[in-house]
Amino acid sequence: MAAKKRSKGLVIPQGVVSRLPIYYRHLLDLRSQSVERISSAQFGEAVGCTAAQIRSDLSHFGSFGQQGYGYKVSDLLRQLEKILGLTRTYSAVLVGAGNLGKALASYDSFREQGFVINAIFDVDPVLIGNYHSGKVIRPFKDLPAYLKKSKCDMAIVATPKEAAQEVVDVLVEGGVDSIWNFAPIHPVVPRGVLVENIQLTDSLLRLAFYMNARDN
Amino acid sequence: MAAKKRSKGLVIPQGVVSRLPIYYRHLLDLRSQSVERISSAQFGEAVGCTAAQIRSDLSHFGSFGQQGYGYKVSDLLRQLEKILGLTRTYSAVLVGAGNLGKALASYDSFREQGFVINAIFDVDPVLIGNYHSGKVIRPFKDLPAYLKKSKCDMAIVATPKEAAQEVVDVLVEGGVDSIWNFAPIHPVVPRGVLVENIQLTDSLLRLAFYMNARDN
Structure with missing residues (x-):
């Protein structure tokens, strides 16, 4: 679950950057419903894209989730907060x-x-x-x-x-x-x-x- | 310059639909500056995409513009107004x-x-x-x-x-x-x-x- 050293944001495809906020908002919703874990398939269905797309998008930033387990909501949320620069004011x-x-x-x-x-x-x-x-x-x-x-x-x-x-x-x-x-x-x-x-x-x-x- | 009979909007790729308003706004600006004609290359440069992209996007709706001449601003604007449904209230x-x-x-x-x-x-x-x-x-x-x-x-x-x-x-x-x-x-x-x-x-x-x- 270690995040890669981030490369400059401009090399990340715009489409990826556009989807990150959607993932982030969905994870916030899940946390507010006390959901602890989500499979790639469920995640994909909820945000309107494929599980493969989500995995591919996140792979730009490191390795998240686990085969057969999916994503731990709190962990992925914390990683996305770092990626999106939301750990500061x-x-x-x-x-x-x-x-x-x-x-x-x-x-x-x-x-x-x-x-x-x-x-x-x-x-x-x-x-x-x-x-x-x-x-x-x-x-x-x-x-x-x-x-x-x-x-x-x-x-x-x-x-x-x-x-x-x-x-x-x-x-x-x-x-x-x-x-x-x-x-x-x-x-x-x-x-x-x-x-x-x-x-x-x-x-x-x-x-x-x-x-x-x-x-x- | 005849517009094709429009197929259902949902079969037009979302990316195309996203770019049409950008083209439309740029043409409005050109008209307000009394520009009558624009080449695909100039058009592309102004809206931040390639001339080929613009041609490809517009080809979903018919055949616009002319080899070696480019686009007549007023004509293309009128066609885009039809495509975007702006001829009604x-x-x-x-x-x-x-x-x-x-x-x-x-x-x-x-x-x-x-x-x-x-x-x-x-x-x-x-x-x-x-x-x-x-x-x-x-x-x-x-x-x-x-x-x-x-x-x-x-x-x-x-x-x-x-x-x-x-x-x-x-x-x-x-x-x-x-x-x-x-x-x-x-x-x-x-x-x-x-x-x-x-x-x-x-x-x-x-x-x-x-x-x-x-x-x-």
């Missing part, structure tokens, strides 16, 4: 305190995974000075000064489309190298800066595609 | 009028793609009766009666995790067969009901994985 800033930003700031799952929003910024004078989730909403123009003196592991961008690239530029300029972006653009960033884009529109369009294909 | 209900629900209700892109929220439901007495985006927030217990008398092409579920399966059950019972789900569960639905899950946590965990892999 991350300090975050949120830019954009509209409805979406507010929803994210009060998103429990975010805190549960160790992400802590330490500051919230917006340009709207109506919002600035208000409190949300225990944090005062600060003027966006103060962001560079904030980043100079405060540790910031990642930023959440929840601004309108038009503002997003400028916000990302200010964040990167201030040394932020990991961005969770909710604005409907793919921001341009220097090499080495990570961006995870949530594309709500793409998800909606996938649904529309399937609705249309089913109904025609 | 969809009537929607929203269940859950917390911050996330409110953000979705005022999400411009949603309306731009032809999705119209006709009713909003919540269980919270503090919210019920308030107006958001021009719609009154109705009591969740009125949802079955609403679905009996009103056309509803799809529902958006933006409730807490604990409530989501019950909400989905009520929607399906009321005849809703397409669900855009933001709650962090994979709801169980009868065969034939479409669910598109937005998993914010999975996206966050992917970012955490890459941050951790880069920094170790």
Whole structure:
């Protein structure tokens, strides 16, 4: 059950990285139901892929599970927490305190995974000075000064489309190298800066595609 | 440029369906910049895949573009609108009028793609009766009666995790067969009901994985 020394994340196929969170969430559910052990076959069925796929995905990180026994839930969960970097906390800033930003700031799952929003910024004078989730909403123009003196592991961008690239530029300029972006653009960033884009529109369009294909 | 008679959406590989919205958004950007024509190579570069991939993806739906010319932006956009089912409007209900629900209700892109929220439901007495985006927030217990008398092409579920399966059950019972789900569960639905899950946590965990892999 020893984890291999991890190679750089970028060499792990994207498909594998996409499935790890699904495995992790299922293991959390199992633990909350006091399930101690799961076979590859059951695991596969629960998450919608084959047992072989799961074994192959996990093999990138080491050797887990045991022939004829399956996986011990608590062990695999602990290994996945290491692989996913959930054994530490991350300090975050949120830019954009509209409805979406507010929803994210009060998103429990975010805190549960160790992400802590330490500051919230917006340009709207109506919002600035208000409190949300225990944090005062600060003027966006103060962001560079904030980043100079405060540790910031990642930023959440929840601004309108038009503002997003400028916000990302200010964040990167201030040394932020990991961005969770909710604005409907793919921001341009220097090499080495990570961006995870949530594309709500793409998800909606996938649904529309399937609705249309089913109904025609 | 004739589109093939569309085969059922479910036989189109998921990867293709995932890329169509990306192509569509890029074409919208090009149109807004008054670009009339794009080569496969340029198109590929802009959306981060090969020209061959784009040609292969589109070949599922017919024959588009021309050797040596590339794609005419307006033509391909019109074809993608048909493929994605964006030539019609969809009537929607929203269940859950917390911050996330409110953000979705005022999400411009949603309306731009032809999705119209006709009713909003919540269980919270503090919210019920308030107006958001021009719609009154109705009591969740009125949802079955609403679905009996009103056309509803799809529902958006933006409730807490604990409530989501019950909400989905009520929607399906009321005849809703397409669900855009933001709650962090994979709801169980009868065969034939479409669910598109937005998993914010999975996206966050992917970012955490890459941050951790880069920094170790």
